[in-house]
Amino acid sequence: GDSVTQMEGPVTLSEEAFLTINCTYTATGYPSLFWYVQYPGEGLQLLLKATKADDKGSNKGFEATYRKETTSFHLEKGSVQVSDSAVYFCALHYLSIQGAQKLVFGQGTRLTINP
Amino acid sequence: DGGITQSPKYLFRKEGQNVTLSCEQNLNHDAMYWYRQDPGQGLRLIYYSQIVNDFQKGDIAEGYSVSREKKESFPLTVTSAQKNPTAFYLCASSPRQSSNQPQHFGDGTRLSIL
Numbered sequence A: 001g002d003s004v005t006q007m008e009g010p011v012t013l014s015e016e017a018f019l020t021i022n023c024t025y026t027a028t029g030y031p032s033l034f035w036y037v038q039y040p041g042e043g044l045q046l047l048l049k050a051t052k053a054d055d056k057g058s059n060k061g062f063e064a065t066y067r068k069e070t071t072s073f074h075l076e077k078g079s080v081q082v083s084d085s086a087v088y089f090c091a092l093h094y095l096s097i098q099g100a101q102k103l104v105f106g107q108g109t110r111l112t113i114n115p
Numbered sequence B: 001d002g003g004i005t006q007s008p009k010y011l012f013r014k015e016g017q018n019v020t021l022s023c024e025q026n027l028n029h030d031a032m033y034w035y036r037q038d039p040g041q042g043l044r045l046i047y048y049s050q051i052v053n054d055f056q057k058g059d060i061a062e063g064y065s066v067s068r069e070k071k072e073s074f075p076l077t078v079t080s081a082q083k084n085p086t087a088f089y090l091c092a093s094s095p096r097q098s099s100n101q102p103q104h105f106g107d108g109t110r111l112s113i114l
Helices: none
Strands: A003-006 A011-014 A019-021 A023-026 A032-038 A044-050 A056-059 A062-065 A075-077 A086-095 A101-105 A109-114 B004-007 B010-013 B019-025 B031-037 B043-051 B054-057 B064-066 B076-078 B087-094 B109-113
Touching: A003 A086, A003 A101, A011 A019, A019 A109, A023 A032, A023 A086, A032 A062, A044 A062, A044 A086, A101 B043, B004 B087, B010 B019, B019 B031, B019 B087, B019 B109, B043 B064
Parallel strands: A011 A109, B010 B109
Antiparallel strands: A003 A023, A019 A075, A032 A044, A032 A086, A044 A056, A056 A062, A062 A075, A086 A101, A086 A109, B004 B019, B019 B076, B031 B043, B031 B087, B043 B054, B064 B076, B087 B109
């Protein structure tokens, strides 16, 4: 079945460091790919998305490129801030045969940024 | 502003009791979903509903029940049959049959067993 594998956490960086969180997927069709962010005690917020191969999603300085050849959707940011501390989820998104949306999540990567 | 409201934020249950988690949305979305989140794990789908008066089991439906009597509401009941109910529960909604529109999430309810 479809699956998403994320880089093991937790990840701890200093402010202004470069961030990469790896995400690879297995899918039988042509899914969309999403990154969600979860701040402490809150639900998930969509951070960025890409709907087809070679698309680049970007938001708030974060970006990720849909790489079909390597089945990857790595999240990157050039200079992180303390406010970026959160849990990040990579997710694969498709429609089932019955027309229902399905999201398959990675296990999440906890990111802590120290001042 | 449109959004999803989950209540309560924290909920405590005694052994053997059923408990109901509320989820209301004013986004005019047709589809609604319930997920369970455990520490160090991704979200797992419990139930989903594409339209009023219809719902389907997700990957971990055992010990849970839902209803969808109104478009705006999708309550989740955690029954006494659920042996390990302590978790963070998230409700989501989305437009129906649109593969590129993301699901919107509520802020969650944390359920604990006394």
